[in-house]
Amino acid sequence: xxxxxxxxxxxxxxxxxxxxxxxxxxxxxxxxxxxxxxxxxxxxxxxxxxxxxxxxxxxxxxxxxxxxxxxxxxxxxxxxxxxxxxxxxxxxxxxxxxxxxxxxxxxxxxxxxxxxxxxxxxxxxxxxxxxxxxxxxxxxxxxxxxxxxxxxxxxxxxxxxxxxxxxxxxxxxxxxxxxxxxxxxxxxxxxxxxxxxxxxxxxxxxxxxxxxxxxxxxxxxxxxxxxxxxxxxxxxxxxxxxxxxxxxxxxxxxxxxxxxxxxxxxxxxxxxxxxxxxxxxxxxxxxxxxxxxxxxxxxxxxxxxxxxxxxxxxxxxxxxxxxxxxxxxxxxx
Amino acid sequence: xxxxxxxxxxxxxxxxxxxxxxxxxxxxxxxxxxxxxxxxxxxxxxxxxxxxxxxxxxxxxxxxxxxxxxxxxxxxxxxxxxxxxxxxxxxxxxxxxxxxxxxxxxxxxxxxxxxxxxxxxxxxxxxxxxxxxxxxxxxxxxxxxxxxxxxxxxxxxxxxxxxxxxxxxxxxxxxxxxxxxxxxxxxxxxxxxxxxxxxxxxxxxxxxxxxxxxxxxxxxxxxxxxxxxxxxxxxxxxxxxxxxxxxxxxxxxxxxxxxxxxxxxxxxxxxxxxxxxxxxxxxxxxxxxxxxxxxxxxxxxxxxxxxxxxxxxxxxxxxxxxxxxxxxxxxxx
Numbered sequence: 001x002x003x004x005x006x007x008x009x010x011x012x013x014x015x016x017x018x019x020x021x022x023x024x025x026x027x028x029x030x031x032x033x034x035x036x037x038x039x040x041x042x043x044x045x046x047x048x049x050x051x052x053x054x055x056x057x058x059x060x061x062x063x064x065x066x067x068x069x070x071x072x073x074x075x076x077x078x079x080x081x082x083x084x085x086x087x088x089x090x091x092x093x094x095x096x097x098x099x100x101x102x103x104x105x106x107x108x109x110x111x112x113x114x115x116x117x118x119x120x121x122x123x124x125x126x127x128x129x130x131x132x133x134x135x136x137x138x139x140x141x142x143x144x145x146x147x148x149x150x151x152x153x154x155x156x157x158x159x160x161x162x163x164x165x166x167x168x169x170x171x172x173x174x175x176x177x178x179x180x181x182x183x184x185x186x187x188x189x190x191x192x193x194x195x196x197x198x199x200x201x202x203x204x205x206x207x208x209x210x211x212x213x214x215x216x217x218x219x220x221x222x223x224x225x226x227x228x229x230x231x232x233x234x235x236x237x238x239x240x241x242x243x244x245x246x247x248x249x250x251x252x253x254x255x256x257x258x259x260x261x262x263x264x265x266x267x268x269x270x271x272x273x274x275x276x277x278x279x280x281x282x283x284x285x286x287x288x289x290x291x292x293x294x295x296x297x298x299x300x301x302x303x304x305x306x307x308x309x310x311x312x313x314x315x316x317x318x319x320x321x322x323x324x325x326x327x328x329x330x331x332x333x
Numbered sequence: 334x335x336x337x338x339x340x341x342x343x344x345x346x347x348x349x350x351x352x353x354x355x356x357x358x359x360x361x362x363x364x365x366x367x368x369x370x371x372x373x374x375x376x377x378x379x380x381x382x383x384x385x386x387x388x389x390x391x392x393x394x395x396x397x398x399x400x401x402x403x404x405x406x407x408x409x410x411x412x413x414x415x416x417x418x419x420x421x422x423x424x425x426x427x428x429x430x431x432x433x434x435x436x437x438x439x440x441x442x443x444x445x446x447x448x449x450x451x452x453x454x455x456x457x458x459x460x461x462x463x464x465x466x467x468x469x470x471x472x473x474x475x476x477x478x479x480x481x482x483x484x485x486x487x488x489x490x491x492x493x494x495x496x497x498x499x500x501x502x503x504x505x506x507x508x509x510x511x512x513x514x515x516x517x518x519x520x521x522x523x524x525x526x527x528x529x530x531x532x533x534x535x536x537x538x539x540x541x542x543x544x545x546x547x548x549x550x551x552x553x554x555x556x557x558x559x560x561x562x563x564x565x566x567x568x569x570x571x572x573x574x575x576x577x578x579x580x581x582x583x584x585x586x587x588x589x590x591x592x593x594x595x596x597x598x599x600x601x602x603x604x605x606x607x608x609x610x611x612x613x614x615x616x617x618x619x620x621x622x623x624x625x626x627x628x629x630x631x632x633x634x635x636x637x638x639x640x641x642x643x644x645x646x647x648x649x650x651x652x653x654x655x656x657x658x659x660x661x662x663x664x665x666x
Contacts, residue, residue: 034367036389055615056369274658282388282617282653320615324608328661 003268011194013161013308014204016203017169019196022069026166029068031057040280045296048312050178052170057120057286059125061242062167062193062318063094063157069166070155071098079104086132086139088114089242090124090319093155096127107152109143111135123260158190159248171215172210174314175266181314183307185292188212188221188262189243191251193318197259209310210254212262213295215239215270220246221255222262240328242288244320261306263295270294275328277317278317278327286322288329293317344529345582346494349536351500351530355402359499362401362434364390368510373613377628381645383511385503388618388653392458394575395526396427396490396498398446402499403488404431412437415485417531419448419465419472421455423652424490429460432519438460440485442476444468450656486530491523492581501529507647508537514647518625521545521554521595524584526651531591542643545588546597546628548573548603554580554588572600572663575621575652594639596628603627604663610650611660619655619665626650 010028036051042045054062071083082105085095094106099106108127110119111134122129134143156163175181185193198210214221215238223231230252236244245254270287271322273294275283292315295301351538369384387395391651404416415438418428425441432439441460443452444467455462470478480487503526508514519527526599531543546553547662548571556564563585569577580588603620610618628634 031370034369037364039391060615063526122436146421248463278617278657280395284611284615284617324657324664327656331657 004331012199013197014164014199016200017225018161019164019172019200022065022165023169025072026065026068026169029058029067029098030169032149032173033047033057036281036283037186037246038280041276042295044274044301045313047296047310048331049296050174050181050312050314051281052174052316053283054170054316054318055283055289056210059097060319061088061090061094061289062170062316063090064097065169066163066166066192066196067091067094067155068098068101070160070162071095071102071104072104073162074153078153081130081150082107084109084143084150084152085155086143087157088118090321092118093125095155096122096125100126107146109139109146111139120287120296121321141252150281156248158192158245159250161191161231161250162244163192164199164251164254165198166196167297168200170316171197171200171204175201178312180312181208182312183211183310184314184316185211185213185263185295186316187243187291187318188214188259188289189218189288190245191221191247191255193258195204195251195254197316198254200227201309202258208257209260211295213266213291214262215291216264216266219264222264224252225256225259225262228256240287240291242277242286243291263298263301265291265294265298265300269298270284273297273326274322275331283317284320284322284327285317286319288295289317289319316333341549345532345587347497347501347529347532349533351494351498352505352533355398355498356502356505358405359398359401359502359634361399362391362431363502366390368507369614369616371551371613374609374626378630379635380565380643382629383507383514383645383647384505384614385647385649386616387649387651388616388622390545392423392430393429393652393654394423394427395503395649396423397430397531399496399499399525400424400427401431401434402486403493403495404428404435404437407486409518412484414483415440416488416489417442417476417479417483417485418490421451422491423462423507423654424455425451426458428569429455429458433459438485440479440483442472442479442626444472446651456656488506489580489581491525491581494583495524496525497529497532497584497587499529500526501533502651504530504533507649508534511645511647513645514541516542516544516643517647517649518544518546518596518628519622519649520624520651521547521588521592522551522621523578524554524580524588528584528587528648531587532650535591537593540594543591544598544628545592546624547595547597548576548624549597549599551577552595552597555597555633558592558595561589563639573603573620573624575619576624596631597636598624598627598631598633602631607655607660608664616650616655617655617660618650619652622650622652
């Protein structure tokens with residue numbers, strides 16, 4: 001199969017139908033987030049930009065969509081035993097919140113060196129925290145032990161059809177709110193969000209371009225696309241703490257086939273984009289959330305003639321969980 | 334006439350009809366700003382809260398509504414000569430932007446000690462800056478000289494029917510977006526916004542409560558309501574730089590009759606509300622903009638049995654023009 005050539009949706013872990021079902025399932029719980037526009041940013045970018053503000057989603061990030069879909073997909077027998085994940089970020093908080101709404105336990109395995117504020121976030125939403133050692137091996141082992149002890153269901157943060165379907169609801173809303181969008185720019189990490197967004201958007205408008213935005217210091221998706229196979233990195237280094245994961249076996253085929261290109265930006269560009277989000281859009285956007293704006297302002301995008309016909313660009317601002325002091329201190333004042 | 338007893342709208346500088354006309358007039362230019370909600374803030378406040386996010390309005394504040402209405406109300410002969418105001422804040426920037434959209438000059442008299450960022454804002458939107466001495470007398474004299482020299486039209490920031498009508502469009506949108514609102518909380522300074530909001534809201538729903546939020550250090554509206562006449566202060570002292578003006582002869586009768594009460598809060602409460610806006614709502618709100626949230630969380634509101642039946646509260650977050658460093662430095666870390 002050629003890259004960029006959509007196959008039958010049967011090949012993938014989700015499709016427009018599962019995404020529409022997710023929309024119905026999460027609608028009572030999730031926010032329909034607003035879309036903001038700014039003439040000032042349009043003039044800086046030289047295009048018409050639409051910003052889908054997932055920083056205003058429950059829990060402060062898009063992750064609630066997938067977590068909510070996953071949890072409310074469980075049948076009662078499965079649900080009673082609860083859910084497990086090993087993540088210390090937005091997925092953990094979102095899963096805790098969604099589990100609380102269903103009234104079931106969420107067991108969250110967190111490395112013991114995780115920032116206190118993230119642990120506090122999980123606890124605030126009622127998640128039951130189990131500490132592991134910092135290594136991925138220990139995190140997985142600990143999660144497996146919790147699975148065995150409790151009979152709970154593992155809900156991964158990205159590589160899961162229920163998660164992909166939930167995140168895909170972003171496209172359903174976004175293309176209703178701004179129907180002239182010809183290009184979507186979406187942060188990429190584990191690939192759950194961009195997979196759902198791409199599946200839904202290309203089902204609605206097969207001509208739409210889907211571009212991933214990825215940090216230079218964690219550019220596994222860029223390398224995977226170049227190599228034609230999942231490529232993991234031995235280390236990652238970026239301010240965008242939500243974009244350090246790698247593609248999985250369910251997200252990779254979708255990214256391979258439906259993502260038209262990966263725009264790689266450096267951390268300085270990400271910080272500058274966060275600053276513009278604050279100063280011009282008046283919103284708090286975390287580094288991972290601002291990367292789409294960084295991509296559209298990057299030379300790699302602006303100077304590439306392939307993109308000269310991207311006139312109406314939808315950018316997913318994926319989350320807003322950034323401490324004000326961190327934001328302020330990251331700026332080159 | 335008893336306070337709180339609406340009179341015929343003929344007595345006032347604006348009415349529901351002029352506000353509906355303003356809505357049609359500004360619709361091509363102004364943002365219909367989104368309304369955000371937060372279960373977390375609801376649970377802190379013990380009420381259902383709706384936030385009308387005027388920080389996302391053009392120019393970063395509600396002021397664009399009134400300025401745009403005023404400028405597009407002018408006939409062509411008047412308009413050609415331009416407009417004048419003496420304000421260094423959001424009204425000056427909004428008037429500059431609206432004038433630019435109509436293609437006419439905006440002469441902005443700014444005291445020479447005004448913050449550079451505010452001068453820059455006015456210039457960015459194409460306003461022609463004329464510096465005066467810092468005193469109000471010099472500002473008025475300079476504005477009068479510009480009026481004589483240019484034949485331009487004076488557009489005050491609050492005490493003007495066109496301005497009041499433009500700001501009133503907030504209510505038309507807000508009550509459509511959240512139709513169960515029983516109480517509106519609005520910042521008060523010169524009274525232009527709350528006058529328009531009150532006129533429109535009470536025309537739509539005569540039972541709605543209109544509460545003003547005012548800083549302790551600039552509580553002229555509270556004193557005016559208590560004294561039954563316009564009461565000016567010899568000095569003002571508050572972090573809320575947008576709330577230091579006094580009521581005028583056109584706004585006072587509306588505030589006297591249609592504003593049910595004034596909730597006074599101190600600067601610490603304002604700062605705490607700004608912080609909640611950033612951390613929970615994920616938005617940048619300036620001190621003047623956050624005062625409505627401060628009011629709803631204040632003891633003066635929560636412990637007052639009169640307000641025990643305010644179940645669904647609409648709060649106007651009036652602007653977002655706050656430097657990130659200022660925001661960060663104002664926090665008690």
